[in-house]
Amino acid sequence: MSARPRRDAAAPAPHTVRLGDVRGQERAIGFLRRAWERRRLAHALLFTGPAGVGKLATARALALGLHCDVAPFDACGTCDACRTIVAGTHPDVRVVTGPLPERRDIAIEQVRELQRELGFRAMSAHPKIGIVNDAEYLTLQAQNALLKTLEEPGGDTVLVLVAVNASALAPTILSRCQRVTFDPLPTADVVAILEAHGRGGPEAHALAAYAEGSPGQALVFDAEFFAHRRREILTRLAAAGRGGFKGLADFAQELVSEDKDLVPALTVIASWYRDALRQRALGADAELRNADLATELPDLSIAASLRNLETTYGTIIALRQNANRNLTLVRMLLQLAS
């Protein structure tokens, strides 16, 4: 999918998310709980795992859990600490939510600001907490600026870095953090979360499969796109091949005019060949992303499916590099049809 999920679209209205409310991350949270119980919680934590599986939610919930006096390692949701942490106005819990608008990376100024905010003595009797979301977007300078704080944060401080792609972080950062990995959720859990957000229904399973165990991704996917456009694209793809060059060119034209952002459309096409590949390799047991359209899957050899997947992903890359949309699509469709 696209490089970064549209987090704002999925951001729920501020409400208390407790550690117990984070679904499917029992292993990671259990690890944190045991460390907390033994008073051995590290001062620098790195939460890694796929986008949208609850890393940031866990980091925020951990802040609540460490600060709520009413319900330790949980949250009462009503005390001053809970209310202000959720509202983002607790002086001892500060969050860098990601790159500033209009920027692609987390600038050193944001790190300095966090350090300044954490540079005061704690107002509460609990550790100060600094959370850096999307930490892989820290510039190298910003990472270097963070090193000192990671090494010896002033007073009692817990820093939590949240990253999908930990390999983008400098080894000096990685070596200073205790790593906590977050797993993709089982499809059934993702479906349950979609239902809890009022996004259930027949498409929920397909959405969940597309999201690869990431409820956050599933929630930012455009439901309308999945309900209608996905089926349309896949049905047209099957038909376009039979319509000769004109059919392919028309389809390319349609994609260009209908889908402003071609990446979701191409991701759908890639998923089609992925399904074909899985069905060929795994037979009836294969878990398909487009399970609802399984009967229409093309019967392709493994080599052909792989070639088509490569072609589709190559096109996504080419489009990111500003290739001519129409020509690139026609070329892709020709290759897919051959």
Add this chain to the structure above:
Amino acid sequence: MDLWVEKSEFIQGLYLTQGVVEKRNTLPILANVLIESTGNEIVLTATDLEVGIRRTCKGKISRSGTVTLNARKLYEIVRELPADDLILRSGEGGWVEVIGGKSRYRMVSMDPKEFPSIPASTPVAKKAGVAMTLSAGVLAEMIEKTLFAVSSDETRLSLGGVFIESIEKNQIRMVATDGHRLAFVERQIAGIELRPGVILPRKGLVEAKRLLEGSEGDVTFSIAGNLARVERSGVELFMRLIEGEFPDYRQVIPKESKRRVRVDREPLFGALHRVAILSSERSRGVKLRLQPGTLEVVTTNPDIGEAMEEIEVDYTGDEFSIGFNARYLLDVLGIAGVTGTVEIGLTDEVSPGIVRIDDDEGYSYVVMPMRL
């Protein structure tokens, strides 16, 4: 909430919140003022999580309650209202009516529950911490004489404030440094003691200075719950303390100097100010050349030119010259209220110089020389 308040009373409170409210607008609620009303008191609170102000106004409250309104907009509205008194009334859906004479405004209140909670200053809290009473004028002067030397280096947070401590009873010190210069002030005040010392943030002291400038008489200064507070009748300014250790400043202050120069502030300030125009933009380096009776202030900048001014001084030692950053000297000479004589103590080209002003034994300003 439904209350009546005199405009002049209310506007004073709102005015004080203006310097404190969050300007960066990252958290909208911090741009708001919290208005709490109970009994016959209206309490206005504003904070940016670093510094806060709380002002109590008298009013008539017919229905108590709490709202938060945009501090700037409310101030502008109230300031312009052609009325002597106001009514604030909260209604359905978070709306608050501001009524003055025939003018009616409706503003949106944000949820007061999101507003940061700041422990109130209570006698109990003060008892648990440290509280002292001192004259507003003395506190303002101590801040004025140190604040300018605070470091703006973001990587050395513990230098980003003024250190305040007592070494013995009935005495209080304030120290600020940025590693190149250090300002130290000490005053004897009966009944005062603060041990161990704490670091007060720059922004908090800027606001404290603002608050104290309009005050006469005594104020209370207290430290409790990791907050420092400055209080005068009805107004409470609080600021968070900076974490970390302040460096041992005592090692830096020279005990004695081999050479002593006495000079009137006015001509020295003027000469430095003018000569600095031609100094290098970056280092602002100027050279002081001493001969018995005269001081030459010199700068040579191959790109632009050179300057020399000569002033009369009280100096009887040998010929000697030393370089300084002109800005560091101008800062201390430019302190408000400094009018008389300045004494500069120097040892050699590489040892720090020490500046005393107006024969004030309790004040020392240490400045590192530059090689020019």
